[in-house]
Amino acid sequence: MTGSTIDLLAKALPDGRVLTDPDVTDSYSRDRTFLAPGAALGVVLAQSRDDVIETLRWATAHRVPVVPRGAGTGLAGGATASEGCVVLSVAKMAQIKELSAADEIAVVEPGVITADLDSAAREHGLMYAPDPSSYEISTVGGNLATNAGGLRCVKYGVTRDSALGLEVVLADGQVLNTGRRTVKGVTGYDLTGLFVGSEGTLGVITAATVRLRRAPLGPPATIAAEFASLRDAASAVSAIIAAGCQPSLLELLDRATLKAIDDWRNIGLEAGVAAMLIAQSDATDGQAVARRMHDLCMENGASFVAVSDSPAETEELIGIRRMAYTAKERLGNCLVEDVCVPRSALPDMMTAIEGAAARHDVLICTVAHAGDGNLHPVFVFDHGVPEPPQNVWDAADEVFRAALDLGGTLTGEHGVGLLKRRWLELETGPLASGINAGIKKVFDPLGILNPGKAI
Amino acid sequence: MTGSTIDLLAKALPDGRVLTDPDVTDSYSRDRTFLAPGAALGVVLAQSRDDVIETLRWATAHRVPVVPRGAGTGLAGGATASEGCVVLSVAKMAQIKELSAADEIAVVEPGVITADLDSAAREHGLMYAPDPSSYEISTVGGNLATNAGGLRCVKYGVTRDSALGLEVVLADGQVLNTGRRTVKGVTGYDLTGLFVGSEGTLGVITAATVRLRRAPLGPPATIAAEFASLRDAASAVSAIIAAGCQPSLLELLDRATLKAIDDWRNIGLEAGVAAMLIAQSDATDGQAVARRMHDLCMENGASFVAVSDSPAETEELIGIRRMAYTAKERLGNCLVEDVCVPRSALPDMMTAIEGAAARHDVLICTVAHAGDGNLHPVFVFDHGVPEPPQNVWDAADEVFRAALDLGGTLTGEHGVGLLKRRWLELETGPLASGINAGIKKVFDPLGILNPGKAI
Numbered sequence: 001m002t003g004s005t006i007d008l009l010a011k012a013l014p015d016g017r018v019l020t021d022p023d024v025t026d027s028y029s030r031d032r033t034f035l036a037p038g039a040a041l042g043v044v045l046a047q048s049r050d051d052v053i054e055t056l057r058w059a060t061a062h063r064v065p066v067v068p069r070g071a072g073t074g075l076a077g078g079a080t081a082s083e084g085c086v087v088l089s090v091a092k093m094a095q096i097k098e099l100s101a102a103d104e105i106a107v108v109e110p111g112v113i114t115a116d117l118d119s120a121a122r123e124h125g126l127m128y129a130p131d132p133s134s135y136e137i138s139t140v141g142g143n144l145a146t147n148a149g150g151l152r153c154v155k156y157g158v159t160r161d162s163a164l165g166l167e168v169v170l171a172d173g174q175v176l177n178t179g180r181r182t183v184k185g186v187t188g189y190d191l192t193g194l195f196v197g198s199e200g201t202l203g204v205i206t207a208a209t210v211r212l213r214r215a216p217l218g219p220p221a222t223i224a225a226e227f228a229s230l231r232d233a234a235s236a237v238s239a240i241i242a243a244g245c246q247p248s249l250l251e252l253l254d255r256a257t258l259k260a261i262d263d264w265r266n267i268g269l270e271a272g273v274a275a276m277l278i279a280q281s282d283a284t285d286g287q288a289v290a291r292r293m294h295d296l297c298m299e300n301g302a303s304f305v306a307v308s309d310s311p312a313e314t315e316e317l318i319g320i321r322r323m324a325y326t327a328k329e330r331l332g333n334c335l336v337e338d339v340c341v342p343r344s345a346l347p348d349m350m351t352a353i354e355g356a357a358a359r360h361d362v363l364i365c366t367v368a369h370a371g372d373g374n375l376h377p378v379f380v381f382d383h384g385v386p387e388p389p390q391n392v393w394d395a396a397d398e399v400f401r402a403a404l405d406l407g408g409t410l411t412g413e414h415g416v417g418l419l420k421r422r423w424l425e426l427e428t429g430p431l432a433s434g435i436n437a438g439i440k441k442v443f444d445p446l447g448i449l450n451p452g453k454a455i
Numbered sequence: 456m457t458g459s460t461i462d463l464l465a466k467a468l469p470d471g472r473v474l475t476d477p478d479v480t481d482s483y484s485r486d487r488t489f490l491a492p493g494a495a496l497g498v499v500l501a502q503s504r505d506d507v508i509e510t511l512r513w514a515t516a517h518r519v520p521v522v523p524r525g526a527g528t529g530l531a532g533g534a535t536a537s538e539g540c541v542v543l544s545v546a547k548m549a550q551i552k553e554l555s556a557a558d559e560i561a562v563v564e565p566g567v568i569t570a571d572l573d574s575a576a577r578e579h580g581l582m583y584a585p586d587p588s589s590y591e592i593s594t595v596g597g598n599l600a601t602n603a604g605g606l607r608c609v610k611y612g613v614t615r616d617s618a619l620g621l622e623v624v625l626a627d628g629q630v631l632n633t634g635r636r637t638v639k640g641v642t643g644y645d646l647t648g649l650f651v652g653s654e655g656t657l658g659v660i661t662a663a664t665v666r667l668r669r670a671p672l673g674p675p676a677t678i679a680a681e682f683a684s685l686r687d688a689a690s691a692v693s694a695i696i697a698a699g700c701q702p703s704l705l706e707l708l709d710r711a712t713l714k715a716i717d718d719w720r721n722i723g724l725e726a727g728v729a730a731m732l733i734a735q736s737d738a739t740d741g742q743a744v745a746r747r748m749h750d751l752c753m754e755n756g757a758s759f760v761a762v763s764d765s766p767a768e769t770e771e772l773i774g775i776r777r778m779a780y781t782a783k784e785r786l787g788n789c790l791v792e793d794v795c796v797p798r799s800a801l802p803d804m805m806t807a808i809e810g811a812a813a814r815h816d817v818l819i820c821t822v823a824h825a826g827d828g829n830l831h832p833v834f835v836f837d838h839g840v841p842e843p844p845q846n847v848w849d850a851a852d853e854v855f856r857a858a859l860d861l862g863g864t865l866t867g868e869h870g871v872g873l874l875k876r877r878w879l880e881l882e883t884g885p886l887a888s889g890i891n892a893g894i895k896k897v898f899d900p901l902g903i904l905n906p907g908k909a910i
Contacts, residue, residue: 102799147641176886182795184827185864186602186652188883188891193648197641214699244669340637344557372639409640428643436643438897
């Protein structure tokens with residue numbers, strides 16, 4: 001591939017769309033993993049569907065791999081540039097094209113920041129439910145490409161549950177419209193669902209019709225409970241779900257995480273605390289639900305339960321959860337993992353993580369979207385080391401296999417990207433791999449879209 | 456195809472699995488549409504996954520089309536036998552293999568009756584949410600194959616929203632496992648979602664892992680409101696949704712439907728009533744929600760609103776909705792349609808239906824899952840006429856095109872089957888058709904699975 005090829009693209013697009021300065025392309029070549037990118041030929045900053053079409057036509061004509069990209073907040077290497085690729089950023093396509101309160105839908109470009117869509121919806125008494133932890137900096141398009149999860153999933157589902165229809169540019173530049181503006185519909189195969197979570201390997205999303213939901217009428221009610229044992233905390237999770245509390249957030253933090261936060265911000269962590277559970281209810285009778293969750297935590301062995309009765313106190317409790325990742329990054333470089341198990345397997349999974357940490361002498365700090373059985377064990381290693389050392393991989397391998405043995409999955413919400421491809425077939429088996437490859441070929445016969453990722 | 460070919464299958468399967476008596480095969484060759492089936496070579500009454508595997512291996516070896524079938528309650532001809540096919544019934548595979556209250560999931564065979572799964576779940580304080588009107592006689596497998604809707608969709612979503620994982624036998628007899636036991640997961644493409652709604656064209660579902668939900672704690676609160684104008688009724692629907700009432704059922708019946716019911720069962724229909732709205736709330740504060748829905752109906756022009764305060768009265772109100780289809784069948788043969796529009800387009804869609812009825816001199820009685828914008832205009836024609844006459848098709852054509860013009864879809868929950876294939880490309884366009892055909896080929900390269908249906 002030569003410089004002149006990318007020049008052809010630069011000429012075909014409006015001025016300033018293509019960047020080739022290596023320092024600049026490098027800054028568009030990474031996501032939030034440690035993964036080192038290949039050298040990209042250039043970066044396209046698309047501002048319209050036409051820019052995307054032109055780029056893909058050019059890529060097809062010249063057989064250049066294309067790595068689509070939103071804000072680059074991914075945690076699995078899905079947007080990591082590959083050698084000789086063009087990075088196609090849709091971050092500047094950031095218009096909310098329509099917001100219909102009557103139909104509870106929005107039509108948005110892929111570069112819209114997730115929190116901005118949520119804010120726009122709230123002006124109409126609605127909300128956009130998907131809220132990955134990155135939602136203030138990540139894009140709707142990136143969330144769709146990875147089928148992002150988040151804290152509210154436990155009540156409102158994942159990004160796919162909010163996707164009604166997509167406009168997608170295929171590898172050859174053709175524009176495909178999938179799905180619909182209606183909440184129900186069964187014409188043809190579920191192509192919308194297929195694109196969601198396909199990590200840019202099937203096409204480039206240029207617009208999305210998403211479902212909005214009624215926003216809660218008041219502020220949520222919040223509790224935080226401390227437990228002397230992880231199993232007790234997990235029992236409380238089960239009890240809260242079984243009682244039909246329908247929490248809008250149900251997060252578990254292990255001692256290693258709490259200690260990292262305490263070392264940084266002094267949250268007064270007591271010696272005997274093994275886990276903290278933070279729960280919210282956004283129901284109209286949220287305070288009553290919070291009291292019920294308080295009681296269920298006490299019945300299941302909590303040593304202390306705080307119930308918030310002010311927005312300030314709520315912020316403080318939720319703030320603990322928000323500090324978790326930054327607190328770990330202070331300790332070292334982080335490999336953030338993302339296993340998900342059936343809820344009843346949560347205690348066994350926590351035990352398996354502790355075992356792997358001890359056996360391989362790795363610091364693992366775990367937070368979990370406990371109501372979904374989705375755990376984020378964060379493997380911490382030395383700041384000076386760019387890639388996870390072998391003992392971290394060995395521990396991670398053990399954690400992945402334990403999740404699968406417990407009937408779980410390798411990734412609940414981050415995606416496979418580059419990071420988890422070597423374990424993928426352990427979960428899906430060779431038959432599904434072949435089928436995934438066959439489907440990929442239907443959409444992208446030349447294999448130019450984000451090759452080597454996701455499947 | 457000769458008799459001896461089917462004999463080979465009969466020999467390969469345990470005794471009694473294959474039926475070839477034409478009277479018997481005919482009874483397994485129809486769904487609930489008027490569509491006349493082709494002559495099937497035989498019917499396989501599968502009792503196990505192995506029977507399904509054996510049948511598909513044989514079908515692949517001899518290039519025999521296979522028409523999979525649950526209870527045959529479909530309304531689009533998806534299970535209508537084609538000439539020279541083998542009908543593969545999974546109705547006898549009806550075991551609930553697992554029901555985990557802790558994980559809120561069940562693993563079931565495809566022939567389990569939907570209501571039976573719901574009942575089994577209720578013993579644990581859970582429910583299986585999908586409830587197509589046929590749920591007392593239709594199967595979970597058939598519901599999955601068509602992505603069936605139902606009355607509770609307005610709150611709990613469609614069948615796809617309850618499908619976590621599938622075991623599927625592919626055309627060549629290989630067994631594919633899709634999805635997972637966890638509520639979240641993003642490994643590989645969403646094959647589960649792809650199979651749901653694929654109407655037996657991609658594989659035969661032999662087991663499903665489905666999501667259960669907490670059952671409401673008490674009986675639902677119910678209201679029924681009468682309106683002198685369809686537009687007022689539609690405004691009430693919008694108001695109920697916009698107020699965040701989250702009804703668990705929100706059904707609209709037009710005057711033609713009410714009249715058919717009144718002629719049969721005398722429900723005391725007043726002269727000026729143009730529409731009835733029936734709404735339920737299964738929330739813990741359901742009675743308060745019902746009162747709010749009552750007020751919203753009155754504010755939007757209802758002439759009368761009944762609020763049920765006893766299970767008997769609730770039964771009576773819901774009974775009116777249940778009688779709708781039978782009441783119409785008394786009047787003639789029925790073509791049941793299934794358009795879905797954005798909720799705000801409900802009044803325009805009702806107007807379009809009335810216009811088509813008048814222009815083509817057809818009796819159309821409409822019920823709608825109004826909260827979802829999903830309308831069932833039922834075209835009534837003479838009992839003696841086996842197929843819809845031309846004026847019915849002309850009116851239906853007009854209704855379909857109006858739905859698409861309003862940003863809607865040809866089918867909200869029944870599927871494309873045979874019935875709607877000639878309109879399909881109007882909605883999806885040729886590019887999606889080509890992609891659907893390509894996907895079909897990945898799973899079923901010889902095209903033996905339910906050929907000529909769905910896509």
